[in-house]
Every structure is written in structure tokens, then in C-alpha cells.
Amino acid sequence: MKHHRIFFLLPLFALSTLYGCATLLGKEDQQQSAVQSFEATQKQMADLRAQVERTMFSLDSVMSAPPGQIRTAYTPYSDNVDQLSAMAQQLSENAQNMREQRINYMTEWQRTRLNVEDPKLRQVADRRHEEVSQQLANIETTFKKSDQGIKPLVSHLQDIQRVIGSDPTPANVAAVQKSGVVRSAKQEASRLNSNLTVAINQFDRVLGRLAPEPGVPPVKAAKRPAPAGAAATAAIPSFTQADRDQSGAIEQGEAGAIQGLDFSSADRDGDGRLSQSEYEAATKARGDQGSTPGSAEQNERK
Known part of the structure; x- marks a missing residue:
């Protein structure tokens, strides 16, 4: 699962890239690099949201599978749970670093803008610094909510995975459905995907602030893929x-x-x-x- 680690380190790479953009404001290639990094991170958040949807869809398939097809429906569900679990682990590890990375990044940017002598330009820099700082703080908050929300969801999904995997019979599936755990998982998945949608929209606003010049079309929000x-x-x-x-x-x-x-x-x-x-x-x-x-x-x- 090495690709998952790279995948969730992208937000941290984007912060360092954006700092390079702040210190070299005239370099369009550096600014474009920051935009591309944030776009990649936004896409990966959308991929995580899509994985949640695929997993919940496959859970519905198991719960509604007719006798004789439960094991067939269980296999893709189990695979989806494993993939979501790997993503959740990396999200948890990197969400812990978001606050430190944001503080370090904004501190360095502030140190750079203090060298601006013209009062009008410094006012512009101050306003931009405050706007971007708030937007990054919002993303950090959403990361924490997503991290907190994905843990109980994965736990419930893994419990269902173990119980049905050991006894893929209609009677056992009915018992799992009656337990209420499936309903709890659906509620948790809905809240998690709402937070991920907020994060995707927050990246839109950051990307808008990093637009290289007036008239450039705004970055479109990542579309939600249909379940595979x-x-x-x-x-x-x-x-x-x-x-x-x-x-x-x-x-x-x-x-x-x-x-x-x-x-x-x-x-x-x-x-x-x-x-x-x-x-x-x-x-x-x-x-x-x-x-x-x-x-x-x-x-x-x-």
C-alpha cells in the first residue's frame, strides 16, 4: 500500500510548494506547481469519497443478496473494506501533521512578507496572508473531522466483514441486519462523505486564491465517480x-x-x-x- 502513503502526503507537499510560490511571487511556473499539487490532493479526496461509496454499495449488495449468492456478493465487499481501511490508516497518520505543517508554512510566509517596505503592498500581502491562513486552517479542521469520522465507520465495516465472512448464510445476514450495525455504518458514511465534500470545496477556494492571473477559468470541483x-x-x-x-x-x-x-x-x-x-x-x-x-x-x- 505504498501508493496510499504518497497519496496522503500530497497535502503536505502542496504546502511546501505553495511556500515556494509565496517567496517567488513573480514565478508563474512555481505558482502553477502549487495549483497542480492542490488539484492532485483534491482529486485524491474525491477518490476517498468514491471509495466510501463503493464500499457502502457493496455492503447493500451483501445485505440484499439472495440465498446462494451471498458469498459472491461478499468478495467485493471484503476487498472494498480492506482498501478503505488502508486509506483510513494513512489519513490518520497524516492528519496529525497538518497543524504543524500549516503553522510552519504560515510562519515562513509571514517572515517573507515582513521584508516588503511599501505600505500598500504590505497591506495587500497581509490581507492575502490572512485569507490563505484561514483557508488552510479550515482544511486542517476538515481533515480532523474526516479522520475522526472514518475510524468508527471502518471499525463497523470490518466487524461486518468478519461476522459474515465466517458464516455467509441468509440467517446470519439477517441477524447482522437486525443488529443495527449496518444502519450505524450508513449514518457514519453519510457524515464522512459530507466532510469530504466540504474539504473538496475548501480546496476550490484555495485554488481560486492561487489563480495565476485574472480571467483564468476557475478549477472545477472533482466529480464523484459512480461505483465501479x-x-x-x-x-x-x-x-x-x-x-x-x-x-x-x-x-x-x-x-x-x-x-x-x-x-x-x-x-x-x-x-x-x-x-x-x-x-x-x-x-x-x-x-x-x-x-x-x-x-x-x-x-x-x-
Whole structure:
């Protein structure tokens, strides 16, 4: 898992690169290097978010697998849990260094800007220093929240991995579902991905501050990849799958993972949540009449 270590050290490399940019403000190539480093880090945060989604999707597949196919559904779930666990370990190790790295970086930048003699230029430097300092502090806070949020999630997912792996039978799967651990994992995954989305947006703001010149198009937020091997199902999940925290309604954060769903239009009563009828009406409006996963599940129950 060496690539995971490199992967999560990118934020720290980006800070040092950005410092080089601050000391050599006229060097466009150094500034571009900082931008590229932050873009790479942002993409990796999006990859982590996508891995969480893939893992939770594979968990749903295990929980809903018919008799005789539980072991088949379990294999990709177990692989996804192992990969997420490796990412979580590296996130934890590097999140601890974020505060120290931010303080060192901003201290060096402040030392450089104190050499500016013109009062107007120093005011510009002071304002920029404060803005970037706050943005980096926000990213550090989000890193901590993500680190704290991923630990209980991985713990629950690994427990499910062990219990079902040792007894992949319908009775055992039903017992795991009844325990409430699956529901807790879904709630934790939803909160974690919300924090990761915040981090991705925070990188957008930092990247905006590092734009090399006026008129350069803003950096687009990293798009959320569909779960591997299940693009169609992930694009239009059933109501039960979309309601990940099992609250009986789909929140806007949960709806954000559904490709092509216009939440504002679907929320007809304007309460900020989608009921099952609102959700099914919205998916049918996309040309999926009679073929949504939710409808199929209802037909099977009948």
C-alpha cells in the first residue's frame, strides 16, 4: 500500500510548494506547481469519497443478496473494506501533521512578507496572508473531522466483514441486519462523505486564491465517480438504497450522489427532504417509468 502513503502526503507537499510560490511571487511556473499539487490532493479526496461509496454499495449488495449468492456478493465487499481501511490508516497518520505543517508554512510566509517596505503592498500581502491562513486552517479542521469520522465507520465495516465472512448464510445476514450495525455504518458514511465534500470545496477556494492571473477559468470541483461495475444501478438507486441513514426521507446530501437528480424540482413540498413518492416521481420523470430499482423491489414483494 505504498501508493496510499504518497497519496496522503500530497497535502503536505502542496504546502511546501505553495511556500515556494509565496517567496517567488513573480514565478508563474512555481505558482502553477502549487495549483497542480492542490488539484492532485483534491482529486485524491474525491477518490476517498468514491471509495466510501463503493464500499457502502457493496455492503447493500451483501445485505440484499439472495440465498446462494451471498458469498459472491461478499468478495467485493471484503476487498472494498480492506482498501478503505488502508486509506483510513494513512489519513490518520497524516492528519496529525497538518497543524504543524500549516503553522510552519504560515510562519515562513509571514517572515517573507515582513521584508516588503511599501505600505500598500504590505497591506495587500497581509490581507492575502490572512485569507490563505484561514483557508488552510479550515482544511486542517476538515481533515480532523474526516479522520475522526472514518475510524468508527471502518471499525463497523470490518466487524461486518468478519461476522459474515465466517458464516455467509441468509440467517446470519439477517441477524447482522437486525443488529443495527449496518444502519450505524450508513449514518457514519453519510457524515464522512459530507466532510469530504466540504474539504473538496475548501480546496476550490484555495485554488481560486492561487489563480495565476485574472480571467483564468476557475478549477472545477472533482466529480464523484459512480461505483465501479454498477454505474446504472448507482445512477438510479432505489428509495431504500438512496436513504442511506434510513430516516424515511432522502436528505439533500444523500441526493447529491444520485446522477441527474434535480433535488429542488423533486422537493415539491419544499421541506428540504424527499419523501418516497417525491423520489419515485422524480426518477420516473427521467424516463425510467416502471423500471426504477424501487419499483422492481415492490413488484418482487408482491
